[in-house]
Every structure is written in C-alpha cells, then in structure tokens.
Amino acid sequence: MRILWTFVGGLGHLAPLLPLARAAQAQGHEVAVAGSGGLVPRIEEAGFRAYATSPRPHHDGAPAVRDLTPLEATDAEAAEIEFAQNFGDRGARRMAAELPGVIEDFRPDLVVRDETDLGTTIAAELLGVPVATHLVLASGLLIRPDLVGPKLDVVRAEHGLAPDPGLTRLTSGPVLSDFPPSFRSPCSPLPQQPVHYRSAAAPTRTRARAGRRRVYATLGTIFNKQSGDLFERLLAGLGEVEADVVVTVGRELDPAQLGPQPPHVRVERFVPQADVLRVIDLVVSHGGSGSLMAALAHRVPSVLLPLGADQPHNALRAEELGVASTLDAATATPDEIGDRVREVLADAAMGERCLGVADELRALPDVGSAVSVLEAFAGTDWTAHR
Template sequence: MTSRRVLLVAAPLLGHVFPLVPIAESLRKAGHEVLVATAAEALKVPLPTYDISPGFRFGPVAAGALLRRPLLLRAELSGTAGTKMVGPLFGAVNRKLLPGLRTAVREWRPDVVIHEPLAAAAATLGVPAILHENSLFAGPPLVEATVGDVPPPIATITIAPPSVVGARTGLPMRAVPHGLDDALPDWLTEPPRRPRILVSRSTVSQPGPDRLASRVIAAATSIDADFVLVRPGARAAAQTLPPNVRVTAWLPLARAMTVSTAIIHHGGAGTVLAALHAGIPQLVVRGAGDRRHNAELVAARGAGIAVDERSIGPEVISRLLSDASLAEAAREVSAEMAAMPHPDEVVPHLPNT
C-alpha cells in the first residue's frame, strides 16, 4: 500500500470538524498521513492540525453576513431559510479561510483533500477532492450554495441513514459519534433506578437565556424520571432544582446516550445522528439553521418528536418516555446505521488513497 498525504478541511466549528475525525483515524490506521486544516475552536481535535486563519472569530463574520439581510436572517432564525443563507454566511467564511488553505496546500503538498460541504473552498485548490457529508442535508447542494461551481469530487462519502433522509449516491459510511469511547463520571455509570433523560444545547454560543433547560426544569417535578442537564445556561443552572434534576458542566454526550433512555436537545445534526446511533428516542426543538429540518426528519421517521421550544412540558416529555413506537423506530435506525460500512471499511475504497 502506498502511503498518501490526506488533508481534511472543515469550517471552523466543532460540529463541522468532529464528523471528519473517524475517517481521519481510519486513514492513519491504514498508514496514511493526515492533517486537519481549519481554524478557531475546530482545532480542538485529537489529530495533527494546521491553523489556516489564526485569530479567526466566527461571530463577527456571521454578524456581517446576517445583519445585512434582515428578512433572510428572520427566516434563518426560524429554520425556514433552507440553504438560502449558506452562501452569504459560509461563502464569507470560506473566503476568509482560502488564503491560509492555499498556504497549507503549498507547504504540505497533500495527495488528496477530504472536505465537508461548508468548507467547499477546498475543492478549488487543484488537488483531487473527496466530499464528506456531515449532516442530514445532501452535500452537493451545500457545496454549490457555498462556493458555486467547482470541479466535481472524485468521490462522495454519505453518512446519514437512508431511512431518515432517503437514498443518496456515493459511498455510504456509518456515522461514528465523536467521544463514543470517552469515560463517563462514576455517577453516570451506576444502573439507573428509573428512566434517565439527557438535556443538551448547542456547542455554538447562544444569546439570551437557556429556555430549553428552564422549561425542562419546570416540567421535571411531575415526571418520574431523572434529568441530566448538560452545560445549561448559567441562569437556568442557578435555579432551585428538583431532586430529579442534575446539572453537569460537560459530558461525552454520545457515550452518555448509551446509558440513557432518551434525549431532549436543540436539533444539531451531530446530536441527532448520535442519538440515532445510540437507538434512543429524541425530543428535538425546531430552531435556527438546519435544526427545524433535522427535527422534522426525525419526527417523520418516527424516531422522535419535533416541537417548538414553548411546547416543551410534562405532556410531551411523558410521551417521549411512554410511546413505544418512538423507541422501536430509534432502535431500527440504530441497527440500520450499524449495518453501514465502518470508516475502516471505507478507506480502501477511497480514490487516491
């Protein structure tokens, strides 16, 4: 086998880089050299990294793109903009990253690039490129929305389970959640005495109070279950908590799902896929960006419930625990994902590797 240099490129957000880690680790096991090119918080991966934009801050770039388009911003915040905001937002991000990305290619000389859809500038570098989908949206439309016409990828890796998103072309690969092998705190490894529900919000900083956590806290007193609030907002965490609610600063969420009954969360693609992988039902809040889309897909598959934040209360949480069809559908999708090829099995089929 000939060893290759593989450059993996992600937008500078944790949720964009984490899905690339499994294929990167499998490439290394197969004898290839890998380097992750990204910026800001996405550099916090357990792999060799190259900072292509030192000092990059996502917030100002996002504000500049969003505030100039108030009508589109309103649609984006409600989750109804679809891919219309991708170009203004991630197009601007890619323009910021492109000079450093060119430098990385010039200095490191990769044989192939693997990039996620919203780091599509990587497809313009003159290096054979593989598109690695990392969400419930199909990758090619996101690439086009981000940078326009680019040379087609030499291969596409698709990770979303077909029963949730429909059939897709490309190389199917199991979505292996980040942190699945991380250790849990001792108190979470104890067998639960009753149902355990995780409550999680986005890794992206959100303005305003954490209403999701506050609504769960208010509902918890009337539900026979234990609730674990992962990184709730400061105001929510400072409330007087019922005996069945526990707050934790951080958990390896994917690992925690394997010892939990259900999860209530913000609708990010990584959390959705991790819950499907774990085979637990999920209560997904319709929200900004792709979160409404993700919530509706989960609900349509029957593996969870899609709700608006203000609808979170005892009734819908009780249904999350009592509706056997939700748990059954979640287990079906988990089995479907387990049958998809592991990244170790996909690597030999990647061109140029």
C-alpha cells in the first residue's frame, strides 16, 4: 500500500506523524510525506520521500534573530482567531492547491493528514482518495464548525465543492490519536471515537524523585524565536531555584546571547528530550501539545506559559486535570516563575495525577494496532503481502 502523510505547519505538526509512518514503512508499505518546504530535510532524514508544499524557507529552521518585541497577553480567544486565519484560510488554500500534484505523482492508496491540514481533504475529495486523520491538538477545541467552517467553505467553493458547514468531510475516515484519551476537552467532542494507540514504548524513569531536583525548560521550535524576553525572565527565575536546570533555546538560537548563568543552570541549543525527561522532576514550557504530552508520558508535571496556537487550550485542560500550573507569559516576573516552580516541585498530589495519565498512556495498544486500522480502512488484507 502507498500511504501519503501530510501536514501543515512546523515540526510540531510533522513529529506526531512520524512514529506511525515508520511503523507503516516497517510493515512493508511505501510511505511519502508532504508538508512545509523548510522541513524537507527533516522528512528525508527520517527516511521518507518528501514533497514540499511551500517554498523552502517556510519552517526551515534557518538561523534566526530573536524577536524581542514585548509579548502581549495571549488568551484562548486570540489564539482561536489566529488559528482560523492561518489554518482555515491560508494553510487550507495552500494545501488544496499543492496536494493534487503530489497525489497525481505519488498515487497513494490512502492519505493520512494531521488534523490541522484542512486543505488536503479538499484535494483528496476531488481526486477520490480516502483520508484518515491524525490528531495533533491534545486538548482539541480549535477544529470547530463555527471557527474554521466559514473560511474553509470559501476554499471549498474555489475548487467547485459544496459547503461543508458541519466539517463532516474532515473526519470521513478513521481518526487516530496517540494522546491520553482523558486529556481531550469534553467541550471538543469528535464525530467518531478516535482510535487511540501508544506511539512509543512506555518510558521509564532512571532516577528516584529524591535529592537535588532537576528542571527542564523549553519554548519549542517555533515560539522560541517569538517570545520577547521570556527566556531572560525564565533564566532569572530558575536561577533562584534550588535545582539543576537545563534550558533549551532551539537549534537556530545562540545560547551565548543569554549571557553567563550560575553553575546550576545550563543553556543548550538542543538536548535529546527523551533522555532529559527520564531524569527531571518538572518541565517549564509553552504548553505545546508535543512538549506537554511528552512530560505527562514521563509522569512529570509542568509549569506552563502559553504563547499561542493550541497552547492556551492545552494549559486550561492541564489545569482542569490538575497536572500543570499556568502563568501569563507576557507578565510573569522572575520571582513569580521561581515561586511557581517551587510550588509545583513540592506538590506531591500533582505528581500522582501525572502518574495516572502516564498509566493511561501505558495501557494503550502499540503503534501496530494503528497500522492495522489504516490497512482495514484501505479495504485490503495487507497482511498477506508482508
């Protein structure tokens, strides 16, 4: 079977698709990935044929200058408006235009899209290719008829398709998720029950939570460059905490720009997140789905400073579940950051709730079960060809 994976956006949209794509490839299926031009090298490094759906500089991770413009307060409503413009309009229009050529060239039996890639469903509908959806928004709440429906219907009309005000075409095939089922907001139901699976082996911790504590801080791979002076405030606050601290700024930024730090604070461009999460006690992050879910998989609580996209919604849901504490990224002072980190480190009950979410993930079937769902959806007994 030939499977085309598609995504719109940055690495946070590509990365969740890769474990399942690798598993499908390991089962003998031919795999290609289509998405942001700047991530073509990442796709090829992962071992897949790549199709660029935007010019190369788009999300290319080229050396960047930090935007030190003071942050404005970001709430869920502002993030929703920006999301609708970026994904319901511009992103959908780009993918609807680019994907027909990709589909004609690769000739997939099945397309698997990231849930924010709304335009691929238009191309696939026009060409009669079945589509499955992979969730990338942990808490949901952004793919709503009232939010993106009107904008997406404009793009559909441009391609001669009837309106789809209920967004029923988006989930006409299976919906796959490697998030803990309990994390999705009850205010964001899906038309069908997602197929939940575990995309990686259950992680193990390599140290007991005793002795000197360890904290890991990250602002992801997109918002790290658009975070004003938040890194400076984070470092000032974490520098006053009795803990060993690792802060990653991203491959494109120079840690030296942040100046000298006390001996217990280390600033790096990149560290293997899976290795770090095995030995730390707390994550400080922007609340992106990838960062937050990775922390929970390792039973680690978070202090969240949402900067945009799905982050405010994720933070709201994490607080509802009692697995994280939130600060305002625009206004949090170093003292407030340090105090909140100390509070969460001392909160044994929050740690127990994180353990419960990790156990929920551990109980999910492995990635092979999701490959089987895709095979069944394509309508052929592919096990006979392995």
